[in-house]
Amino acid sequence: MSSSRTDTGRAPRGGIDRAEIPALVARVCAGERRAVAAAVTELERMSDAAPDLLKALHPHLGHALVIGFTGPPGAGKSTLVNAVISHARGEGRRVGVIAVDPSSPISGGAILGDRIRMTSALDDDDVFVRSLASRGYLGGLSPAAVRIIDAFDAAGFDLILLETVGTGQNEIDVAEVADVRVVISAPGLGDDIQAMKSGLLEIADILVVNKGDRPGSEQTLQQLAGALSIRAGIGIKPPVLKTTATSGQGVPELMQAMATVGDRVAALGSEARRRRRARYLIARAAADLVADRIKAGQGGALDKLADAVLAGDLAPSAAAAKLLKD
Ligand SMILES: Nc1nc2c(ncn2[C@@H]2O[C@H](COP(=O)(O)OP(=O)(O)OP(=O)(O)O)[C@@H](O)[C@H]2O)c(=O)[nH]1
Ligand SMILES: [Mg+2]
Numbered sequence: 001m002s003s004s005r006t007d008t009g010r011a012p013r014g015g016i017d018r019a020e021i022p023a024l025v026a027r028v029c030a031g032e033r034r035a036v037a038a039a040v041t042e043l044e045r046m047s048d049a050a051p052d053l054l055k056a057l058h059p060h061l062g063h064a065l066v067i068g069f070t071g072p073p074g075a076g077k078s079t080l081v082n083a084v085i086s087h088a089r090g091e092g093r094r095v096g097v098i099a100v101d102p103s104s105p106i107s108g109g110a111i112l113g114d115r116i117r118m119t120s121a122l123d124d125d126d127v128f129v130r131s132l133a134s135r136g137y138l139g140g141l142s143p144a145a146v147r148i149i150d151a152f153d154a155a156g157f158d159l160i161l162l163e164t165v166g167t168g169q170n171e172i173d174v175a176e177v178a179d180v181r182v183v184i185s186a187p188g189l190g191d192d193i194q195a196m197k198s199g200l201l202e203i204a205d206i207l208v209v210n211k212g213d214r215p216g217s218e219q220t221l222q223q224l225a226g227a228l229s230i231r232a233g234i235g236i237k238p239p240v241l242k243t244t245a246t247s248g249q250g251v252p253e254l255m256q257a258m259a260t261v262g263d264r265v266a267a268l269g270s271e272a273r274r275r276r277r278a279r280y281l282i283a284r285a286a287a288d289l290v291a292d293r294i295k296a297g298q299g300g301a302l303d304k305l306a307d308a309v310l311a312g313d314l315a316p317s318a319a320a321a322k323l324l325k326d
């Protein structure tokens with residue numbers, strides 16, 4: 001399968017036997033930690049059993065709310081995710097975290113340890129953190145992340161937090177995959193506000209200026225508010241919030257804003273949310289198929305078509321259509 005290759009850059013590895021799937025899914029649905037870990041591994045590697053596993057998980061989906069945290073490197077995404085985990089756990093909610101290409105670890109929410117007693121993620125059955133490398137996948141969010149969302153959802157996690165660095169294709173992908181999109185900025189990140197104007201700003205349901213304790217945070221806030229005011233298009237204007245992830249300041253307000261957007265999204269129904277992710281997966285798979293077809297045409301069909309284009313017999317777009325059809 002082409003997606004498995006482009007996903008991880010390596011061939012699928014043998015995992016569990018298909019016969020083990022019903023028992024595994026039952027344990028995942030019971031929220032059993034080791035079963036969740038096993039399922040996630042199967043889905044990340046896209047093992048031979050993964051398609052059947054996804055199918056078996058399917059009847060158990062639709063509960064979780066997926067919240068994307070995206071923004072420039074070093075803005076404090078992981079620290080903020082930690083703080084959100086602590087708050088969510090304080091409310092008794094179960095949290096799954098997917099961190100794509102993290103350069104700094106998510107600990108599982110010990111950051112507000114004085115206020116809300118937390119053990120590390122490893123000791124807490126109700127927090128599951130999985131880091132994911134997107135290296136080897138060409139551009140954008142790895143489809144593995146979307147598959148892991150299904151495993152977490154079936155396991156009954158209330159919130160699934162998805163941390164990604166907001167660059168290029170990633171931000172578009174996060175917009176497709178997450179139900180609620182939190183875009184994080186911070187003072188002192190240079191040109192990044194400029195970049196946000198063009199891309200990240202467009203996808204935000206909630207804008208956060210983190211590192212509120214740093215000089216310039218108020219200015220960053222003003223800049224973002226200004227950029228928002230000239231944002232084209234209609235729709236609900238995202239709130240702009242200030243947080244200090246390291247102290248937890250502003251995090252209750254962020255929780256409140258996420259709940260407000262979450263309620264709005266929940267009203268659409270889980271099918272609409274999952275349909276968006278399905279559409280995204282189809283589009284990615286289609287792009288993989290096209291890439292495969294181009295590769296397969298090298299030295300053969302593609303060269304013949306190039307001759308026809310050179311001779312003026314065929315327009316490049318017509319040649320492309322022919323390449324995909326034949
Ligand atoms: N002063 C201050 N420092 C912060 C705050 N939030 C995070 N930091 C620090 O900023 C640095 C980067 O924080 P991370 O949470 O790792 O940032 P990130 O956005 O996840 O970074 P990448 O995953 O590498 O893109 C760390 O040293 C944090 O301790 C904050 O609110 N105030
Ligand atoms: Mg991080």
